[in-house]
Amino acid sequence: MKVNGKEYRSLWFEDGKLLMIDQRKLPFEFSIFEARSVDDVAFAIKDMVVRGAPAIGCAAAYGIVLAEKNEIEVAFTKLANTRPTAHDLFHALEYMRRKIEEGEDPLDAAEKYVEQIIDKCRKIGEYGETLIQDGARILTHCNAGALATVDYGTALSPMRVAKRRGKKIFVYVDETRPRLQGSLTSWELKNEEIEHVVIPDNAAGYFMERGEVDMILVGADRIAMNGDFANKIGTYEKAVLAKENDIPFYVAAPLSTFDRNLGRGEDIVIEERGEDEIRRIRDTEIFPEWVKVKNPAFDVTPARYVTAFITEKGIIKPDEITEKLF
Numbered sequence: 122m123k124v125n126g127k128e129y130r131s132l133w134f135e136d137g138k139l140l141m142i143d144q145r146k147l148p149f150e151f152s153i154f155e156a157r158s159v160d161d162v163a164f165a166i167k168d169m170v171v172r173g174a175p176a177i178g179c180a181a182a183y184g185i186v187l188a189e190k191n192e193i194e195v196a197f198t199k200l201a202n203t204r205p206t207a208h209d210l211f212h213a214l215e216y217m218r219r220k221i222e223e224g225e226d227p228l229d230a231a232e233k234y235v236e237q238i239i240d241k242c243r244k245i246g247e248y249g250e251t252l253i254q255d256g257a258r259i260l261t262h263c264n265a266g267a268l269a270t271v272d273y274g275t276a277l278s279p280m281r282v283a284k285r286r287g288k289k290i291f292v293y294v295d296e297t298r299p300r301l302q303g304s305l306t307s308w309e310l311k312n313e314e315i316e317h318v319v320i321p322d323n324a325a326g327y328f329m330e331r332g333e334v335d336m337i338l339v340g341a342d343r344i345a346m347n348g349d350f351a352n353k354i355g356t357y358e359k360a361v362l363a364k365e366n367d368i369p370f371y372v373a374a375p376l377s378t379f380d381r382n383l384g385r386g387e388d389i390v391i392e393e394r395g396e397d398e399i400r401r402i403r404d405t406e407i408f409p410e411w412v413k414v415k416n417p418a419f420d421v422t423p424a425r426y427v428t429a430f431i432t433e434k435g436i437i438k439p440d441e442i443t444e445k446l447f
């Protein structure tokens with residue numbers, strides 16, 4: 122991804138350390154967080170220094186590289202216990218376990234995993250771009266960009282390709298309370314010179330009903346084999362509104378986000394995050410301590426609202442998800 126004209130990945134391994142763009146500080150401050158141990162990586166995932174399903178998986182893969190030889194099992198457990206919903210985390214850890222058992226050097230294995238994820242996201246961009254009309258007005262929720270995937274992004278990858286191919290696009294970016302991942306999306310779009318506006322989450326229906334949204338493009342954290350999927354809280358209501366307003370609703374995700382052991386979305390574990398994320402915006406208190414709050418981080422959208430999934434193997438309808446894909 123471009124940052125002030127320079128190419129960056131959201132995370133990379135250098136001199137025995139995992140370096141990550143600190144997503145907690147964007148868009149106001151561009152700084153790099155250094156993880157030197159498994160505990161540092163587990164902290165970075167939990168605290169959302171690094172976030173987004175594929176990026177969490179890649180960080181965890183490097184986390185295993187940082188583990189002392191005699192503490193590998195502890196490392197697997199620590200990293201698996203950071204965040205429960207994104208399937209990529211568990212997919213990456215299983216991959217690392219398999220490669221280490223096969224005798225592969227952990228750093229080589231992690232680097233290969235990351236390169237594969239980047240390549241999948243690049244392909245998602247190629248396939249997804251074909252769905253974007255010149256002049257399209259696209260709505261997206263959360264951040265499914267390069268920050269969330271190491272490079273290119275999932276939902277943002279087709280937009281990057283469309284822009285590069287000279288298509289004129291306009292993006293509505295949901296603010297995405299409470300963690301404001303919309304500010305990360307707008308930061309990425311600004312760097313790519315893609316025209317956009319940030320809207321409050323509850324304004325999405327207003328723009329859809331006025332006929333100002335042509336398509337919706339989001340990422341996913343975990344996709345069940347029947348096509349139900351979990352994504353950032355608020356995705357479900359966008360999908361229902363899209364159907365009501367006859368707007369195509371696309372979900373861009375690599376196959377690492379599909380959970381082959383999960384038949385339906387009802388069984389997805391939804392992460393509940395801390396109350397402070399609701400009570401404060403950045404450092405400003407907006408609800409006093411005595412107010413009771415709830416903070417589910419994800420919701421599940423039933424497959425019937427999904428027009429299609431955009432994967433590295435092509436564009437597939439929910440009823441086309443089969444074992445043959447993997």
Ligand code: MRU
Pocket residue numbers: 172173174175207262263264265266269270274275276302339340341342352353354418
């Ligand atoms: O809580 P987050 O910011 O990790 O949630 C991220 C999302 O919900 C993204 O939409 C999803 O991981 C897809 S990222 C390519």
